[in-house]
Each structure stands twice: as structure tokens, then as C-alpha cells.
Amino acid sequence: MDTIFALATVPGRSAIAVMRLSGPATGTVLAHLAGALPPPRRASRRTLRDTSAEPLDDALVLWLPGPASYTGEDSAELHLHGGTAVVEGVGAALVALGARPAEAGEFTRRAVLNGRMDLTAAEGVIDLIEAETAAQARQALRLAGGGLASLVQGWAERLTALLARQEALIEFEEEDLPGSLDAAIESGVTELAEQIAIRLVTDNGAERIRDGLDIAILGAPNAGKSSLLNALVGREAAIVSARAGTTRDIVESRLILAGLPAVLADTAGLREAGDEIEAEGVRRALHRGEAADIVLAVLVCEASPDPATLALMARRPCVVVANKADLGGPVPDGAIPVSAVTGQGLGLLRARLQAEAALLAPSTGAALLSRPRHRAALRDTLAQLGEAQAALLPELRADALREALRALGRLTGRVGAEDILDRIFAEFCIGK
Ligand SMILES: Nc1nc2c(ncn2[C@@H]2O[C@H](COP(=O)(O)OP(=O)(O)OP(=O)(O)O)[C@@H](O)[C@H]2O)c(=O)[nH]1
Numbered sequence: 001m002d003t004i005f006a007l008a009t010v011p012g013r014s015a016i017a018v019m020r021l022s023g024p025a026t027g028t029v030l031a032h033l034a035g036a037l038p039p040p041r042r043a044s045r046r047t048l049r050d051t052s053a054e055p056l057d058d059a060l061v062l063w064l065p066g067p068a069s070y071t072g073e074d075s076a077e078l079h080l081h082g083g084t085a086v087v088e089g090v091g092a093a094l095v096a097l098g099a100r101p102a103e104a105g106e107f108t109r110r111a112v113l114n115g116r117m118d119l120t121a122a123e124g125v126i127d128l129i130e131a132e133t134a135a136q137a138r139q140a141l142r143l144a145g146g147g148l149a150s151l152v153q154g155w156a157e158r159l160t161a162l163l164a165r166q167e168a169l170i171e172f173e174e175e176d177l178p179g180s181l182d183a184a185i186e187s188g189v190t191e192l193a194e195q196i197a198i199r200l201v202t203d204n205g206a207e208r209i210r211d212g213l214d215i216a217i218l219g220a221p222n223a224g225k226s227s228l229l230n231a232l233v234g235r236e237a238a239i240v241s242a243r244a245g246t247t248r249d250i251v252e253s254r255l256i257l258a259g260l261p262a263v264l265a266d267t268a269g270l271r272e273a274g275d276e277i278e279a280e281g282v283r284r285a286l287h288r289g290e291a292a293d294i295v296l297a298v299l300v301c302e303a304s305p306d307p308a309t310l311a312l313m314a315r316r317p318c319v320v321v322a323n324k325a326d327l328g329g330p331v332p333d334g335a336i337p338v339s340a341v342t343g344q345g346l347g348l349l350r351a352r353l354q355a356e357a358a359l360l361a362p363s364t365g366a367a368l369l370s371r372p373r374h375r376a377a378l379r380d381t382l383a384q385l386g387e388a389q390a391a392l393l394p395e396l397r398a399d400a401l402r403e404a405l406r407a408l409g410r411l412t413g414r415v416g417a418e419d420i421l422d423r424i425f426a427e428f429c430i431g432k
């Protein structure tokens, strides 16, 4: 196993730069660099020197021997002065001493390989680094703290016990085993399948908290969709003009709703398009509307609701506004009167959007399945438990239980396909 190093802080000029090291040669490398190995787990001030004893920096050094370290390996942290020359000099000395630059996510990957955390906790670590809102950070912390790992671990232990009984049953078929054993396995499998199924159904919102909500603004040309986008995000993100058919492409802008990140998408006005470009714009608008978590349907106070928007409203979760309320005129049923020009009703609209967002991504703190692969693995497990329930031969039932256990193992990284690890750790930054 190589000894790796990377900057844990952002590269560039800074007050302090933290260089991390991990791997079997860490102790030797550190002793060379700092003159001697400092006492473990205590910050020590040392002059760092390169291989020809030239001073590199006056630094704070932490020696973190394994296995009680982040990676599980012998590790160290060097708190350097954050200048480019210092960091490069220390990097060059580390290479001269036999260490190599780490790849993205390599520290955390080693932590997973050494059993310091499972794959879902590692995903929590990435999410925590990426988190932009408080809700995302809370969810990431739960994952990083082993929230999903311990749940899955509990299921895996029960499954292992059921499999052991099943194998005993096969082995001792001839001899006298209590007749109730078979029934006990059956009810155990059923109970486990139920619990996993319930988790799949009730664990909602975690993916939305992680990835954000998709809100599409749709309506007739000139309804004021672009004006509304600009008013909601507080900047001139989209072009506004009195000419119908101004917006062609989708214009996206980010918005945070009650701690949830959202992407607000302005689209082309819905109508029989005048030309090929507008037709493509309308096609994109409808497509975006069909895929959105929430459609923000924009009607206009004085006009009768246009059929295309009404048709979409019937199919998608919607918040409906009647824009241009400043001009007066009747407000269509169920619509919130707003004015993108005067700002009237925008507070109410924001509150409605927040309420819808909260419905879609309840921040109850219970949701853990934040990635499609989590659900996929649990569905595979469930399918195998179904096979086990349906199996007529004890051997086939044991096979299905083994497969179910493998599916759970893929979720936690215990059953590791290299390509899954590669994909997950590619999301990481270098130094984590
Ligand atoms: N009085 C009034 N005028 C508005 C309001 N909102 C938008 N407008 C005007 O309506 C016209 C069209 O506004 P846009 O925001 O470009 O409308 P749009 O729905 O994006 O139009 P397309 O992109 O062409 O589909 C502009 O002249 C805006 O100034 C409003 O609340 N009150």
C-alpha cells in the first residue's frame, strides 16, 4: 500500500494549509521531515526540512498512528504556512521521501476498505462537503454518522441468522430438528421483507434534499413568466419584453426554499408557435413541465386561462398565480394574485412554494435513502427475499437468502465491485 499525501485545504495563498498523509510509511516520512516522530495525537511545533536538511517551514505537526485514524492507517497532518512555495516545497520533499499525491477521495476510500466507515457513510462525507443548505448538511451528517449503515447492518445480521438456520436445516434434514424451524425462517423472511418494503415506501425526500427541487414556470406568452423569475430570484436572470415569444430557451436560476435548494426554470410561452425555433422552445417548456417537481403556472388576471397551461395544471403538482394583479381584473379560481412589477403577492407565493417543497421533502430527519443506488439495492434485496419466500426447495431458498445478503452488502460496500467504488469516489475532491 502506497503512502499518499494531499492538501486538505483549498490550494492557493492562505493563512494555513493542511497537508494530510496516510499509509504505512507515514511514520518514517514524518520522522525524516520533522527530525523525529512527535508524540501521537498532540499538536507539536516542528521545523520541517527537506532531504538535504534545508528548512521548509515552521509547522504544526500531528502524528496520528492507525488504526484509530480517519483512514485506519498511520496518518499525519502538517499545518503549514499557506504559501505556494511552502506547499510545493513540502510536496516535493514528500515525493522525495517516497510518498505520492493522493487521488480524489483516496483517503475516504481507504477508510471504507479498512472498515472505518461503510460506503453510505462515505457518501455522507461527500454530501457534507457539497452541502449548501442547513437541511442538506443535517442529512449528510446523519448519513456520515452511520444512520443508514446501522439500519442496513441490522438487516444484514438478521438475514445472516436466517441463512444459518436454513443451512442447518439442509445439513440436518435427516435428523431430528424441531419442525418449527422451517416456519420460523419463513416468518423471519416475511418480517424482514416487510420492514424493508416499509422503509422504501416511507423514506421520502432524502434524494430531493440532496439534489434540490425542480420548479418550472409555465404559462402563455407574455403572462410575465420571465418577470416573475427575475422578481423571485432578485436579479435580471431572464430577458423581459412586451413582445410575445421573447423566451425561447430554458433559463435557470437557483433559489433556496426553507433550507431546500431549488432550480427555478423559466420557459417559452405556450402557444401554437410561429416558427421552428419557437416550436422547439415550446417543446422544451412542456418537457420541463412534465419532469418538474412543481409547476409554477402563470395565468393573467384579466385574461381567461389559456388551455395549454390548464392542461398541464391538471397533470402536475402546481402552484397557480394570476399575474398582473396591479392592472386589476378578475382572479381565476384558486390562483394567487401577484404582480411581478409591484411585488404584490410575492411573499404569499414564496410561502406557498415553501409549503409545497416541505411536502415533497419533509425534513422530519428520518429519511436516509438519498441516492438512487440506495433504493436499487433495497429493491434487489426485496426481490431476493421474494424468491426465498417462493422457493420450494431448501437449497433454492438458501441461494436466494445469500443473494439478498449480497445486495445489502453492495449497499454498504461490503460486497465491493471496484467499479462502484470508482464511481462513488470520483465525486470526491482530492484531499478527502
Ligand atoms: N403591469 C404588469 N406588467 C407585467 C407584469 N409582469 C410582466 N409584465 C409585463 O408583461 C410583458 C411580458 O413580460 P415577460 O416577463 O417577458 O413575459 P413572459 O411570460 O416571459 O413572455 P414570453 O417569454 O414571451 O413567453 C412585459 O412587458 C412585462 O413588463 C405585471 O405584474 N404587471
Ligand SMILES: [K+]
Binding pocket: 221, 222, 240, 241, 242, 243, 244, 245, 246, 247
Ligand atoms: K414577452
Ligand SMILES: [Mg+2]
Binding pocket: 225, 226, 227, 238, 239, 240, 246, 247, 266, 267, 268, 269
Ligand atoms: Mg419570457
